Amino acid sequence: MYKNQIVSYTGTEGLLKATLNSLNAKGELLIFETSYASLNDMFTLDQAEEIRSQFVKRAIRVRQLTNHAYHEPYTKVKDFHQKIMNIRYINPKKLIIRIETLIYNDTVAMYEPKIDGFCLEIYSKELASQQRQMFEFVWEQADRPIIGKNGRTSIF
Numbered sequence: 032m033y034k035n036q037i038v039s040y041t042g043t044e045g046l047l048k049a050t051l052n053s054l055n056a057k058g059e060l061l062i063f064e065t066s067y068a069s070l071n072d073m074f075t076l077d078q079a080e081e082i083r084s085q086f087v088k089r090a091i092r093v094r095q096l097t098n099h100a101y102h103e104p105y106t107k108v109k110d111f112h113q114k115i116m117n118i119r120y121i122n123p124k125k126l127i128i129r130i131e132t133l134i135y136n137d138t139v140a141m142y143e144p145k146i147d148g149f150c151l152e153i154y155s156k157e158l159a160s161q162q163r164q165m166f167e168f169v170w171e172q173a174d175r176p177i178i179g180k181n182g183r184t185s186i187f
Contacts, residue, residue, distance in 0.1 A: 034137075040150040046073050049133075049140050049150045054085050056135035061166045062095040063132040065144055071105055073144050083108040086115050096169055098123040100176070119173035126169060134162045 040048055050070070053060055070079035083106050086093060094117045106112075121128070133140040137159045142150035 034154055036154045038152045038154070040142075040152075041147070043073060043146055045150045046142055046144065046148060047078070049142060049152055050074075050082060052138070052152065053133050053135055053140065054082070054089060054091070056091045058090075059092045059094065059135065060086075061134040061163060062093060063128045063130075063166070063169075064095050064097050065128055065131050080106060080108055083111050083115075087111055091115065092117065094166075094170065095119070096121050096128065096166065096173055098126075098128050118176055119170060120176055121169055121173040125172065132162070134159055134166055 040046065050073075070082055073079075074082075087108060087110050093115050096119055098121060100120050130141050131144050137156040138152060138154055139158050139162045140150065140152045142148055
């Protein structure tokens with residue numbers, strides 16, 4: 032697609048474009064996330080559920096780091112939490128996650144999940160490799176939440 036290029040988007044349409052682009056992940060998507068239900072916050076419930084369904088259909092595993100120790104279920108997509116999601120909690124005293132960051136293939140996407148937010152997609156093998164290493168470093172320090180029925184989680 033792109034090589035060593037930066038693409039910027041704004042607003043909900045731009046966030047949707049970047050999110051749909053992440054469905055091109057080969058095997059795995061890594062996320063520093065700001066809100067468990069950010070897809071629900073950014074898009075209609077139908078759009079959010081369709082995106083989750085595509086992750087399941089395409090068998091794209093998602094590993095996600097979050098500052099949220101607990102959350103209520105937010106999706107009805109069968110197998111999404113059981114087969115796709117792997118979540119770890121990082122205490123905000125160690126790292127505050129304010130900007131959502133996705134790492135996949137040779138791409139790093141950073142955005143604010145809000146109506147007037149910005150989004151940058153950076154196509155760089157070197158940057159993606161570096162961000163992947165940083166993700167793995169934090170992942171090893173993070174706590175595994177208890178995942179209950181329908182995706183309810185808690186680290187307690």
